[in-house]
Amino acid sequence: MTSGRRSVEEHEQHVAALLRPLHEKNTSRVPLAHALHRTLAENIDAPIDLPPFRNSQMDGYAVRADDLSSTPAILPVQGVLAAGDAVAALAPGHALKIMTGAPVPDGADAVIPVEDTRIDGAGSVVLERRVTPGTYVREAGTDVRAGEPLLPAGTVLAARHIAALAAVGLTAVPVRPRPRVAIISTGSELVTAGGELGPGQIFNSNGPALAASASANGADVVDVDHCHDDPDEFVKMLDHAVKVADLVLTSGGVSKGDFEVVKDTLGPRGGEFVSVAMQPGGPQGTAVIDGVPILTFPGNPVSALVSFEVFARPALRAAAGYPPAPSRIVPLTADLTSVADRRQFLRGRLDENGVTPFRGHGSHLVAGLATADVLLDIPADITSLEAGDLVKVLIL
Known part of the structure; x- marks a missing residue:
């Protein structure tokens, strides 16, 4: 079916209504390794303290601050604590050599950096500066306490967020679904990159470009196909696309020529084709096949990408929980x-x-x-x- 001319705003509203079901898919849990760029569907509270125990901020010596009432002070070295060791106990009047991240021993309340010390030949260390309790000691829970908010719902997960989630021991997180998108570019003149151009042929840029655009805006691209101007071939590809995708994007075949395979195929199946008062990207179409919405864009590369930016990008970002495009x-x-x-x-x-x-x-x-x-x-x-x-x- 072909109707008259629409404003951009009218077609935006039409497309937004058509794609509203994309926003209603259920939350899923994904492994943290697959959560980058996904959107949290729920608030996440810290399940543990972070840090989970008192630990050293520096390589140096764990001490009691009171044992350094005057400096330089000479204390016998009780032993060595490495990161990952069990918590030890510091004897009064002693120092424990400690590595960054190692648990501060019971009884110690400060760490002196190794550069402020020197080794005494008799198994002791010379401590050349005074310290106050808490110096270079990271207390448990000073980053976040168990039960406190860690990340709010709606956070689009970047590497820094993955770090925080991993640090508190989470292996999976609840996320907004990513719409599954299939791409079909049409045109007998198109050749896939890497092939040989014949007379009158050009390389297909729409398929890769629309796939990249969809992926960058929160979609999982599940299929990318190229169809010649052959209705039977297009129907076969379309039938597959609506089985695997939540949204199908096509390019080409929607204008007023003799070989408009998209319009000729979808028109009799309830598709609606309009002229939108915009440039580039005037010829636009929509359809629903087996419950799956289809957006049909013009075939010229700039028209196809502008059409995506104006009509598809807002809906995909909203469905994925991304903020509006800037x-x-x-x-x-x-x-x-x-x-x-x-x-x-x-x-x-x-x-x-x-x-x-x-x-x-x-x-x-x-x-x-x-x-x-x-x-x-x-x-x-x-x-x-x-x-x-x-x-x-x-x-x-």
Whole structure:
């Protein structure tokens, strides 16, 4: 089915409603080794004190501070404590050589760094500075106490969070589900990188680009396929995709040509194809097959990626528990003109002075897109702006 023209805002609302079920999947527990970039679904409290015992902050000598009433002091060395040793007891008037991380012995209340000592030939150590109780001693629970909050729900786990979770002994954590996404790029002119280009052929960039975009925004990419302009081949790939994915993204085959395999196949199966008042990325479509939503994007590489940024990225990030994609309001560094009645998403680059729009806005200029780091979001009712005017930019 083909309907009329939509604004970007109308199509955003349509897509958001279509993809709302992605947000309703159940929480799962994953091993800590697989939790990087996942979003915590629940608050995590520390199950143990951290540190779990008093330990030494330095390589040096554990002592009683009162035994160093005057310096230099000479104390017999009782023994050596390494990290991982059992807790010992320090005899009065003695020192225990101790390594960083080793348990501070009972009776000791301070550590003197090794650089403030020297060895006496008679099995004793010369301690050349006075210390106060607690010097270079890490007390149990000074990082976090058992039962105290460690990480809140909604945390997108980075390496520093994995370190904290591992330090308290957790092996698995509850996380938000990652939507499973399948990608199908269409076009008989496309060749997979590594193949040989024939006359009229180009390498397929949409499949890898959409897969990378989905993965970067919280999805698990479960399938990446390329289909020729053959309806039977497309149906076969689509039937597989909806079995393994929560969302299918397609590129190409949605315009007004003679070989629009996506539109020709999905239209009779309830698909809806519209012209969205935007540039690039005007031809858009949606469908639901066997309960799985499908977003169909144009085939030009820039159009496909801009379509993902505007329509798919917000829903995927929300489903994965990621914060919204960043945007900023910045000044233009150069004048620009924009097409009337179409919301423009122009490529540009940020620096300390603002944003510079690129010259040349063809939807095939994928190498030019690679040098951009933002999209300038120009409203449909704006036809020109001057240097210094403020514009919204979407961070790529």
